[in-house]
Amino acid sequence: MLAVAQIDYIRHEVNQKGESYADVARRMEVDPRTVSKYANQEEFKRKKKQKRKARVMEPVKPIIDKWIKEDLKKKKKYQRTAKKMYEQLRDFHSFTGSDRTVRDYVSKRKKELKESMTEAALPLESIPGTAQVDFGTGPFNYDSETIDLPYLVMSFPYSNSFYFQVFPSENTECLLEGLQRMFQHMGGVPKTIRFDNLSPAVNKIFSKGERELTDTFERFVLHFGFQYEFCNPGKGNEKGHVEAMVKYVRNNFLLPENRIINVDHFNETLWEMAEKDRDRLHYDKKILQSKLFEEDLNSFLMLPEKGFECARYEELKSDKYGIVNVDTKQYSTSPRFAQQKIRVRITYNEIAILNEDNEVIAKHTRLYGVRRKSMIWQPYLDLLSKRPRAIKYSSIYNQFPSIWTDYLKNCTEEEQKNALRLLGELLKNDDFSLLNEALTMASSHGHPSTDQIKHCFYTVINQSNTYKEISPAINLPTMPAATRGLSHYDSLLQSGGVS
Structure with missing residues (x-):
C-alpha cells in the first residue's frame, strides 16, 4: 500500500490538475492501475488496532x-x-x-x-507558536520634517496578535535586530516563521523554489533553531495575516505621524501598545486574544543562552584619505590606514573600524538618508599637528570644511601646526559648526591668528548669555506725568511707591 502522502499526490494530480494516469505513474514509478485505483477510490477505511491499556x-x-x-x-x-x-x-x-x-x-x-x-507547521495560519514577518512603511515627524521609515511586524495568526519595531532601513542588520528584540522581549522563539522573499534574508531564488540565504540570516536561523518558510514568488497572500497586520499597525498606531527624536527610545514604548491591543475578543474564536497569545507563548522554543551578534563583517580597502565605503556611505579610519585593507563591523546603527587585532580604530553612527560621509577628525588632526610635512596637505585638507581648507592653505607651517592643535582641542563630536562661525568672525579683519580664532570661539559659545533680557524683580509704579510744583510728589506717595 502506498503512503498517505503518495495517495494524496495522486488524487491531487489526477482529480484536480487533470493529469493522465500514465503521466503520474511514470513520475512516481508505479503501475498506472495503481494510480487509477487511488485516484478513484471513494472510501479509505482506517484499520483498527486492538489496544490494551498498560x-x-x-x-x-x-x-x-x-x-x-x-x-x-x-x-x-x-x-x-x-x-x-x-x-x-x-x-x-x-x-x-x-x-x-x-x-x-x-x-x-x-x-x-x-x-x-x-x-x-505546514498550514501555519492557525497553529499556536507560529509567526509571520514583514516590513511596512509609515510617516514620522523627525527634526521638523516628515519622513517615511520602515517598521518590522511579527504577527501571530493563532492569537491574532503582533509586535512591531521601527528602523531606519530594511537591511539585514535591521531585520535581525528586530527579530532578536522580539524574541528576547517574549522570552521565546516561534517554532516556525514565514517570510516574504525579503532581500535581507534571501540572496537568490532558484527555478525549483530553492533559496540561497544570506550568510548572516542563515547563521541567525541556526542560532535560534526555528523553522523558516518563504512565500512563493508573487504570492504575498501566503502571508496574508501579517499583510493585514501591517495595515492595522499603520492605521491604529502610526497615523497621524508620530514625532520622534530617538528611534530606540520610541521603540521602547511600542511593546506596551501591542500588548494592550490584545485585551479584546478574537474576531472568530470569541476568546480574549491575550489568552490565545499565552498558548502561542507556551508553544515557543526556548531562547538560547547567548544572544546573536546582529552584525556582518567586511574586508574593505580604504582610499588615499583612509576612508572606506559601506553601502554607498563613506566612513573615516585614520591616515595611518590609507590605501590598506580594513575590517569593518556593520550593525543596524553603528560602523566600527577594526585593526588586524579586532581592536576598534574608529566608531561611527551608521548613516541613512541623504548624508553620505562621516568623519572622525581626531586621528587626522593629531598626526597633522605633529608631522605636517609627512602628509600632502591638499589631500587631507580637501576633507575639511571649505572655510578651513582656505584658511590652512594661507597659513605658514607654524601657523598650520597651531591651527591643527586648536582644532584638536576645541572640536567636539566632529561638529565644525561653532568653529566655522568663530573662523568667519575672526577673519572679518583679515587673516587671523589662532588666539583670535580661540577668542571668537568662546565669544560664540557665550553669545547667548551676553544679551540676556533682565526681568525686574519688583513691580515698579507708574510714574505720573512731569508737572511744575510739588503735586507730583503727592501723586507718587499715593500710588504706594515709597514705603
Whole structure:
C-alpha cells in the first residue's frame, strides 16, 4: 500500500490538475492501475488496532508527555534522557514499572510528537507558536520634517496578535535586530516563521523554489533553531495575516505621524501598545486574544543562552584619505590606514573600524538618508599637528570644511601646526559648526591668528548669555506725568511707591 502522502499526490494530480494516469505513474514509478485505483477510490477505511491499556504506564503517560514537550523546546544536550525520566518517575511519582517500558514509550512518543509538529507547521495560519514577518512603511515627524521609515511586524495568526519595531532601513542588520528584540522581549522563539522573499534574508531564488540565504540570516536561523518558510514568488497572500497586520499597525498606531527624536527610545514604548491591543475578543474564536497569545507563548522554543551578534563583517580597502565605503556611505579610519585593507563591523546603527587585532580604530553612527560621509577628525588632526610635512596637505585638507581648507592653505607651517592643535582641542563630536562661525568672525579683519580664532570661539559659545533680557524683580509704579510744583510728589506717595 502506498503512503498517505503518495495517495494524496495522486488524487491531487489526477482529480484536480487533470493529469493522465500514465503521466503520474511514470513520475512516481508505479503501475498506472495503481494510480487509477487511488485516484478513484471513494472510501479509505482506517484499520483498527486492538489496544490494551498498560495499567502501570497509564497514570504516568501525561507526565512523560509533558516532559517530552518541554524538552523539545530545548537543545538536545539539555533534554532529559529516558533513563532520567524513569528515575524521576520511580523516585517522585511512585512508579513501579520497568525502565524498559519507559524507554519504549519515550521513544515512540518523541517520534509521534516530532511528526505532528512537522505536519502542523505546514498550514501555519492557525497553529499556536507560529509567526509571520514583514516590513511596512509609515510617516514620522523627525527634526521638523516628515519622513517615511520602515517598521518590522511579527504577527501571530493563532492569537491574532503582533509586535512591531521601527528602523531606519530594511537591511539585514535591521531585520535581525528586530527579530532578536522580539524574541528576547517574549522570552521565546516561534517554532516556525514565514517570510516574504525579503532581500535581507534571501540572496537568490532558484527555478525549483530553492533559496540561497544570506550568510548572516542563515547563521541567525541556526542560532535560534526555528523553522523558516518563504512565500512563493508573487504570492504575498501566503502571508496574508501579517499583510493585514501591517495595515492595522499603520492605521491604529502610526497615523497621524508620530514625532520622534530617538528611534530606540520610541521603540521602547511600542511593546506596551501591542500588548494592550490584545485585551479584546478574537474576531472568530470569541476568546480574549491575550489568552490565545499565552498558548502561542507556551508553544515557543526556548531562547538560547547567548544572544546573536546582529552584525556582518567586511574586508574593505580604504582610499588615499583612509576612508572606506559601506553601502554607498563613506566612513573615516585614520591616515595611518590609507590605501590598506580594513575590517569593518556593520550593525543596524553603528560602523566600527577594526585593526588586524579586532581592536576598534574608529566608531561611527551608521548613516541613512541623504548624508553620505562621516568623519572622525581626531586621528587626522593629531598626526597633522605633529608631522605636517609627512602628509600632502591638499589631500587631507580637501576633507575639511571649505572655510578651513582656505584658511590652512594661507597659513605658514607654524601657523598650520597651531591651527591643527586648536582644532584638536576645541572640536567636539566632529561638529565644525561653532568653529566655522568663530573662523568667519575672526577673519572679518583679515587673516587671523589662532588666539583670535580661540577668542571668537568662546565669544560664540557665550553669545547667548551676553544679551540676556533682565526681568525686574519688583513691580515698579507708574510714574505720573512731569508737572511744575510739588503735586507730583503727592501723586507718587499715593500710588504706594515709597514705603
